[in-house]
Amino acid sequence: MLKDRSALGRTTPILLAAGLLGLLAIAAASLWMAERDAALSARVAEAQALRVAALDVRNQLQDAETGQRGYLLTGDPAYRAPYDAAHRHLPQALTTLLAASTPDPVLHRLSEGIAAVARAKMAELTRTVTLAEAGNLHAALDVLRQGSGKALMDQARDLLDQALTRIDARVQGSSRLLSGSRALLLGLTAFGVLLIVAVAVIAILVVGRSTRALNRAHDLLATANLGLEARVRERTAALEQANEEVQRFAYIVSHDLRAPLVNVMGFTAELEIGLASVQALVETVEVEAPELVSREARDAVREDVPEAIGFIRSSTDRMDRLINAILRISREGRRMLAPERVAMGELFAQLAPTVRHQLEFANGELVIEQPLPDLVADRLALEQIFGNLIDNAVKYLDPARPGRIVIRGRRAGDAAIFEVEDNGRGIPQEDYERIFELFRRSGAQDRPGEGIGLAHVRAVLRRINGSISCESRVGVGSLFRITLPLAPVRAAKEATA
Numbered sequence: 001m002l003k004d005r006s007a008l009g010r011t012t013p014i015l016l017a018a019g020l021l022g023l024l025a026i027a028a029a030s031l032w033m034a035e036r037d038a039a040l041s042a043r044v045a046e047a048q049a050l051r052v053a054a055l056d057v058r059n060q061l062q063d064a065e066t067g068q069r070g071y072l073l074t075g076d077p078a079y080r081a082p083y084d085a086a087h088r089h090l091p092q093a094l095t096t097l098l099a100a101s102t103p104d105p106v107l108h109r110l111s112e113g114i115a116a117v118a119r120a121k122m123a124e125l126t127r128t129v130t131l132a133e134a135g136n137l138h139a140a141l142d143v144l145r146q147g148s149g150k151a152l153m154d155q156a157r158d159l160l161d162q163a164l165t166r167i168d169a170r171v172q173g174s175s176r177l178l179s180g181s182r183a184l185l186l187g188l189t190a191f192g193v194l195l196i197v198a199v200a201v202i203a204i205l206v207v208g209r210s211t212r213a214l215n216r217a218h219d220l221l222a223t224a225n226l227g228l229e230a231r232v233r234e235r236t237a238a239l240e241q242a243n244e245e246v247q248r249f250a251y252i253v254s255h256d257l258r259a260p261l262v263n264v265m266g267f268t269a270e271l272e273i274g275l276a277s278v279q280a281l282v283e284t285v286e287v288e289a290p291e292l293v294s295r296e297a298r299d300a301v302r303e304d305v306p307e308a309i310g311f312i313r314s315s316t317d318r319m320d321r322l323i324n325a326i327l328r329i330s331r332e333g334r335r336m337l338a339p340e341r342v343a344m345g346e347l348f349a350q351l352a353p354t355v356r357h358q359l360e361f362a363n364g365e366l367v368i369e370q371p372l373p374d375l376v377a378d379r380l381a382l383e384q385i386f387g388n389l390i391d392n393a394v395k396y397l398d399p400a401r402p403g404r405i406v407i408r409g410r411r412a413g414d415a416a417i418f419e420v421e422d423n424g425r426g427i428p429q430e431d432y433e434r435i436f437e438l439f440r441r442s443g444a445q446d447r448p449g450e451g452i453g454l455a456h457v458r459a460v461l462r463r464i465n466g467s468i469s470c471e472s473r474v475g476v477g478s479l480f481r482i483t484l485p486l487a488p489v490r491a492a493k494e495a496t497a
Contacts, residue, residue, distance in 0.1 A: 026191065040178040046100070047171045050107065051164060053097040054114075058160050060086040060093050061118055065153060068125045072132055072140055073300070073308060083129060087122065094118060101163075104170075110163045114156060121152040141296060268312050271305075337378040337464065339488065344372040344418070347379070348407055351387055358394045364403025366390070372409040373416040376487040381460045386420070388453040389480055393422040398475075416486055421479040427472035435470065464488060 067083025070076075094115045101111040124143070131140035143149075282301050285292050348368045359366060375382070390405065397403035401423070409418040427435060436458045461468055465488050472478035 023196070026189075030189070037178060037181050040174050040181065043174045044171055044178065046103070047167050047174065050097070050100040051167045051171070053093065053100050054111075054160055054163050054167065056093045057090070057097055057114060057118060058157070060090045061121060061153065061156055064090065064122060064125050065149070068129055069144075069308075071129060072137065072144065073305060075132070075137070080129065083125060087126070090118060090122060104166075107163060107166055110159055110166070114159045114163065117152055117156045117159060121149065121156060124149045124152060138294075138296060264312070268309060271309055271312075337381065339376050339378055342375050342377055342379050342382055344374055344382075344409060344416075345370055347382060348372070348386065351383065351390060354387070355390055355394045359403065359405075362394065362397045362399065362403045364394065364397050364405065367404065367406045369406065369408040372407075372418075373411045373486065375416060375484055377464055377484060381464050384460055385457050385466075385482065386418075388457050389420045389482075392453055393420060393424060393478070396424040396478075397422065398425045411486070412483075414486055416484050418482045418484070419479055420482070421477065423477040426474040426476055427470065427478055428474055429472070432470045432472070436468070 063082040064086035065083075067080050067086065070079030071083065073079070097111050098108070098115060101107040128140040128143050128149075131137070131143065279301050282298060286298075345368070352366050352368065355366065386407075390407075393405045394403070397405075404423050406421045407418070408421075409416060411417075436454050458468055461482065461484075464484065466482060466484040468483075469481050470478065471481070
């Protein structure tokens with residue numbers, strides 16, 4: 001016994017010294033990695049600032065061109081406001097872009113090219129606006145028809161796309177390095193924790209704590225756990241409040257956006273009515289005095305202005321759909337859930353007729369494999385989830401072969417797993433997460449939609465403690481797997497008790 005104590009007495013200082021040296025090494029490595037993380041974070045921030053500057057230049061050029069065309073088409077100075085604002089702001093935007101791109105020679109050369117093209121484009125726009133202000137609208141339109149302005153705009157877009165691609169590559173590279181550095185730092189921290197625990201154990205052996213001290217430490221730990229649970233509840237309440245505030249904000253912003261949108265739609269309708277009168281007048285003049293109607297006026301009345309109104313109509317309709325989608329998601333987030341027992345077989349039987357016409361058109365079929373597990377959940381939420389998934393499956397069926405959509409479900413412990421599988425055109429693996437982001441879509445954009453459905457599905461699933469994942473092969477089909485608790489209300493009551 002004495003020999004063991006002597007050996008312990010000799011080895012303990014060595015172990016403690018080794019632990020101390022290890023901790024010092026970990027601390028030094030952590031400091032170095034923290035500085036490296038700061039440098040990488042700064043690089044990411046610089047790249048993001050450069051990206052914002054490039055997007056600002058692109059937006060200013062687009063606004064300037066929009067204002068120019070609106071002014072040339074209408075002659076109303078109010079339509080020239082975007083051009084005037086861009087004319088004032090673009091020089092500063094170009095200066096910011098050039099300054100931000102200085103550290104990267106390639107990006108700086110691209111930025112110089114962008115600046116040169118942007119100045120040339122603004123000169124072309126200024127020339128046409130000046131001619132129109134002087135009352136020489138025909139000359140201004142002749143300049144516009146030459147196509148030099150379009151070529152400059154296309155060149156600017158190409159240079160900006162190249163710059164944005166390089167900027168995004170820089171951001172992604174720095175982000176990967178930053179993630180790796182943080183993972184290594186986490187590993188070092190975990191090793192340090194283990195080392196600290198080892199040193200603590202040695203210290204406990206040296207000190208020889210008694211059973212009473214261990215019990216006291218246990219009591220202190222229990223007290224700390226109680227405090228931790230209270231803090232978790234407080235943080236959860238704070239997160240729920242923040243979520244409610246975000247939803248209220250989205251609801252308010254969507255309402256505020258609708259008012260100017262309604263005005264634009266109303267004025268567009270008035271423009272259409274006015275255009276009809278002008279068209280009738282031009283037709284009358286062509287019959288009675290055709291020499292009074294120029295080809296430019298005829299083209300403007302019959303092609304240019306209707307095309308512009310059509311663009312306005314399509315843009316406002318898309319904006320209206322986006323606002324409605326945001327409002328729908330916001331309302332769903334604020335809606336009070338009403339859990340009830342739902343027979344899933346009956347629910348899918350009710351959803352099937354809603355896509356029967358589309359399936360017949362696509363030469364497809366919907367198969368519901370029985371039996372399906374029943375749930376205690378909010379019925380409307382389930383209808384929204386599976387209705388969106390079935391609609392998406394039908395929408396993206398491959399017209400080259402007969403479509404087949406299969407719905408199946410099974411129990412897994414206290415949860416139910418449902419699968420919606422199709423033999424559609426499939427989703428690339430890199431887009432498995434992208435498709436669940438708001439306003440993001442995958443593949444060719446040849447189907448109607450705004451990228452709302454799957455984002456809404458994931459948001460609703462989170463509200464009812466569910467989850468969703470995707471498996472897919474391009475050209476083969478997709479499978480969406482939904483996991484839902486069998487009885488969330490009962491589980492919540494038991495947790496509270």
